[in-house]
Amino acid sequence: xxxLSRPEELVLLTIWKMEDEPYGVNIRKHITKMTGKxxxxxxxxxxxxxxxxxxxxxxxxxxxxxxxxxxxKRYYELTKEGLQQLQExxxxxxxxxxxxxxxxxxxx
Amino acid sequence: xxNNKPPAVAKMVLKLMLNHSHPETxxxxxxxxxxxxxxxxxLLRAKIWYWFQIVLTFLPFMKNSIYWGVTxxxxxxxxxxxxxxxxxxxxxxxxxxxxxxxxxxxxxxxYIQFEFSFDKxxxxxxxxxxxxxxxxxxxxxxxxxxxxxxxxxxIKKDFPEVEDTVRIGFMxxxxxxxxxxxxxxxxxxxxxxxxxxxxxxxxxxxxxKSALQAPFSVVITEEIAEKYFxxxxxxxxxxxxxxxxxxxxxxxxxxxxxxxxxxFDMLCSFQTLxxxxxRGHAFLNDFTSNRYWTYILLQKGIDPGTLESKFPxxxxxxxxxxxxxxxxxxxxxLMPLTDIHLHTPLSGGKTGIGxxxxxxxxxxxxxxxxxxxxxxxxxxxxxxxxxxxxxxxMRKVLGAQxxxxxxxxLFESFFYSVISLLLALGLAEFALPTMSSIAGYELAIDLTxxxxxxxxxxxxxxxxxxxxxxxxxxxxxxxQPGRVLKGGTKTGAGNSFFRNxxxxxxxxxxxxLIIGTxxxxxxxxxxxxxxxxxxxxxVVVLPFRDEELRKSLATIKNxxxxxxxxxxxxxxxxIPGQYPQYNQKLPEGFSMSQSQLxxxxxxxxxxxxxxGMEIVAGRNFSREFGADQKASAIINETAAKxxxxxxxxxxxxxxxxxxxxVIGVVRDYHQIPITQEIKPLYIRxxxxxxxxxxxxxxxxxxxxxxxxxxxxxxxxxxxxxxxHPFDYxxxxxxxxxxxxxxxxxxxxxxYFAGLAIFIACLGLFGLTSFVAEQRTKEIGIRKVLGAxxxxxxFMISKELAKMIVLANAIAWPVAYFVMRNWLQTFxxxxxxxxxxxxxxxxxxxxxxxxxxxxxxxxxxxTDPVDSLKYE
Numbered sequence: 001x002x003x004l005s006r007p008e009e010l011v012l013l014t015i016w017k018m019e020d021e022p023y024g025v026n027i028r029k030h031i032t033k034m035t036g037k038x039x040x041x042x043x044x045x046x047x048x049x050x051x052x053x054x055x056x057x058x059x060x061x062x063x064x065x066x067x068x069x070x071x072x073k074r075y076y077e078l079t080k081e082g083l084q085q086l087q088e089x090x091x092x093x094x095x096x097x098x099x100x101x102x103x104x105x106x107x108x
Numbered sequence: 109x110x111n112n113k114p115p116a117v118a119k120m121v122l123k124l125m126l127n128h129s130h131p132e133t134x135x136x137x138x139x140x141x142x143x144x145x146x147x148x149x150x151l152l153r154a155k156i157w158y159w160f161q162i163v164l165t166f167l168p169f170m171k172n173s174i175y176w177g178v179t180x181x182x183x184x185x186x187x188x189x190x191x192x193x194x195x196x197x198x199x200x201x202x203x204x205x206x207x208x209x210x211x212x213x214x215x216x217x218x219y220i221q222f223e224f225s226f227d228k229x230x231x232x233x234x235x236x237x238x239x240x241x242x243x244x245x246x247x248x249x250x251x252x253x254x255x256x257x258x259x260x261x262x263i264k265k266d267f268p269e270v271e272d273t274v275r276i277g278f279m280x281x282x283x284x285x286x287x288x289x290x291x292x293x294x295x296x297x298x299x300x301x302x303x304x305x306x307x308x309x310x311x312x313x314x315x316x317k318s319a320l321q322a323p324f325s326v327v328i329t330e331e332i333a334e335k336y337f338x339x340x341x342x343x344x345x346x347x348x349x350x351x352x353x354x355x356x357x358x359x360x361x362x363x364x365x366x367x368x369x370x371x372f373d374m375l376c377s378f379q380t381l382x383x384x385x386x387r388g389h390a391f392l393n394d395f396t397s398n399r400y401w402t403y404i405l406l407q408k409g410i411d412p413g414t415l416e417s418k419f420p421x422x423x424x425x426x427x428x429x430x431x432x433x434x435x436x437x438x439x440x441x442l443m444p445l446t447d448i449h450l451h452t453p454l455s456g457g458k459t460g461i462g463x464x465x466x467x468x469x470x471x472x473x474x475x476x477x478x479x480x481x482x483x484x485x486x487x488x489x490x491x492x493x494x495x496x497x498x499x500x501x502m503r504k505v506l507g508a509q510x511x512x513x514x515x516x517x518l519f520e521s522f523f524y525s526v527i528s529l530l531l532a533l534g535l536a537e538f539a540l541p542t543m544s545s546i547a548g549y550e551l552a553i554d555l556t557x558x559x560x561x562x563x564x565x566x567x568x569x570x571x572x573x574x575x576x577x578x579x580x581x582x583x584x585x586x587x588q589p590g591r592v593l594k595g596g597t598k599t600g601a602g603n604s605f606f607r608n609x610x611x612x613x614x615x616x617x618x619x620x621l622i623i624g625t626x627x628x629x630x631x632x633x634x635x636x637x638x639x640x641x642x643x644x645x646x647v648v649v650l651p652f653r654d655e656e657l658r659k660s661l662a663t664i665k666n667x668x669x670x671x672x673x674x675x676x677x678x679x680x681x682x683i684p685g686q687y688p689q690y691n692q693k694l695p696e697g698f699s700m701s702q703s704q705l706x707x708x709x710x711x712x713x714x715x716x717x718x719x720g721m722e723i724v725a726g727r728n729f730s731r732e733f734g735a736d737q738k739a740s741a742i743i744n745e746t747a748a749k750x751x752x753x754x755x756x757x758x759x760x761x762x763x764x765x766x767x768x769x770v771i772g773v774v775r776d777y778h779q780i781p782i783t784q785e786i787k788p789l790y791i792r793x794x795x796x797x798x799x800x801x802x803x804x805x806x807x808x809x810x811x812x813x814x815x816x817x818x819x820x821x822x823x824x825x826x827x828x829x830x831x832h833p834f835d836y837x838x839x840x841x842x843x844x845x846x847x848x849x850x851x852x853x854x855x856x857x858x859y860f861a862g863l864a865i866f867i868a869c870l871g872l873f874g875l876t877s878f879v880a881e882q883r884t885k886e887i888g889i890r891k892v893l894g895a896x897x898x899x900x901x902f903m904i905s906k907e908l909a910k911m912i913v914l915a916n917a918i919a920w921p922v923a924y925f926v927m928r929n930w931l932q933t934f935x936x937x938x939x940x941x942x943x944x945x946x947x948x949x950x951x952x953x954x955x956x957x958x959x960x961x962x963x964x965x966x967x968x969x970t971d972p973v974d975s976l977k978y979e
Contacts, residue, residue: 024134024137041126041137043168046172074137
């Protein structure tokens, strides 16, 4: 399994989770809210592009709106492979997090 | 709703940096965000925001590019390693060949750089000049660094362009004594007190301005201080020199660096000479004498030419009359300090080529070796890459971009050359001791002083790598997969001409170097074995270094002569192999203005018999003839010939010691080194000459009893001279010292010859394996048609033989021309024999054939079935 980088993983999850229009501006808003950190244009769009090139996301143009001066929005959604990647990652984490020894102080 | 837009510049920058697949939507999103912020928080805030975005995007952009750069780099590396492994022999040959070439270059550059660095460490180096003298004595031309003791003072007085002058004198190997420690020092100089104004030698103790003012003061190096005084402070202590004079230590300086033309351990004040010889001796007050070196420090901004133009009048003013009387014409010129080492041989008297010529030659050879190695590299790379046409075809089919392949091949060949570079550094480091011993200096790869070295080497590696890689990169990468896979491409057959040219060139250079080595060796052997005119075997020499020893001369001679193992004992001012005093004589029949220069040797009556010289006319000196010590002289055959004396006996010759009559003629022998023609020699039996006293005690030992005799000699010496250390050397060894320089050159050339051949064979080996594979089919067909194995071998060998013959044809004239010119600098030489050339040619042919033998025999033995199979 090819590992995803953290930002890539988070972007994928955000797209999966969000309920409003999944395009750049919104994705950025959501992920900023969820993580509490500031995400710049570059830090969103680079992973978006890479994920699409890797085949985990698929994008399509929506209809143009006047709001954006005639330019259309591009919606991203997860592909089957993208979903699969996330499931595998989740499985991996669960395997690691299962039955971890208790590290609280006081135990000999 | 106002539609604010971020500026076009910002949009463009983002587009560029992010390289998004869908830049328009990204820009659209960007504009939307900008708009929103402008609406909610104002235009200014929005502007700040978009700047912020650009900066924040820049960082991951960089991280990304680096990441990709590294990934590509890693993938190229992997592929390159695979390629290397697949053709291990070829890779090794290629890398090794280039590495050797670069290593040679590095070593030579180190050597040359050291030679050029002489004397540059002095602060005022660019203003310091040596006063050199060029003139005609009795019709013969003479250039020298030695001058009189007066010029310095007059020059300083008369010429405002001159800031200061300093004189240097040479003390011949004095015995230095301090409490219990006694040694002979060979590097002792006299120097004026202005010495430290000229030369930068940091003084750790003492005051540089005054250290050399008082007579009988001496400044010593730290090494000497430790040698004689251990850890104690030497200042104010005294050193006894030649058991005659006590010198007070007035300063200690750091050891003199090796790259100095003037190497010394002790500096005695020049004033000492005036105190020692209060009656003012001729060599201190005579304008025509020449024992001292004079350096001149020019004022800042003065051009030496302006001073030089004033010298003729100066010379006329101070020396005019006397010079005219002796028929001497003299002119001064100035040699820059930094030129001295390269342009003046220090050993007195030898005119002609300085070190600089040899440096040019070595540089040339190094350059040639490097070029051969580089061309080899390029050729082998292109030859091998032709084989990879299939690989290229496959990869293209699988979707490789042309640009990617181009980059791959370029990277590969660059990688090869970088590995060669690293290997070269290792090889150079490994060969440093050998190179140091050939050069005579300790050489080291010192990157702190050679900041240019690494970039220069890297530049070479890049350059060669790129050139080598560009053929496969551009030519191959352009192949169409279909054609290539079918095997229909003509893989670089058109380059065979270029390849053959390379082989021929490499071998002709090898032949030239081999011929050179052989001729130099023969010349050396000739000079060593040539009859020197006297018997140099079985003679041990004890140097005499001061007056005290001479007083007991008769005693030691008698004591030694009684021993049965000692055949004869004599003293002289110099021994054969050394340059005696060279001064003016007035032979009978010549006027004052035609005074002749002769080498002047002072001996005793036993000199000629002890050294085995032959008297061809008249007789040797003898104590029976009372006048001999005051009024007799012996000359050599050359002198008689040059003076036009058919019957020299009875003729008179006058000099600073008076007039003497020729009572004998000695057969010419090599007093001065064989590299020079025999010059007129004047020998006198003159124990009373204090200017040119006895300095060498020569003892002939009976054959077979050397160790016994040596024990006795040592015992006798220590009995008679308990204070002076026993020091000796053998005449045949010291006589052979004159060949050291030529031997060094021979060593260097022979190494280069070996290297050139090795590189040539490496290249040949690599090329042959390639060519043999190319012609597998052809050979298979030939075998089917009935050719035998030996026939195939013969065919392949014949082609190489033709190339080697051509190489010889080019090499022989070149070698002949160069070596003949070199040989002509030696007055005593053999003729160049044709056999040398033929021999070299045969050697090279043999080596070449041996190199390809493996390939050719393998090719000859292959079963045609195998070679024709893959059709």
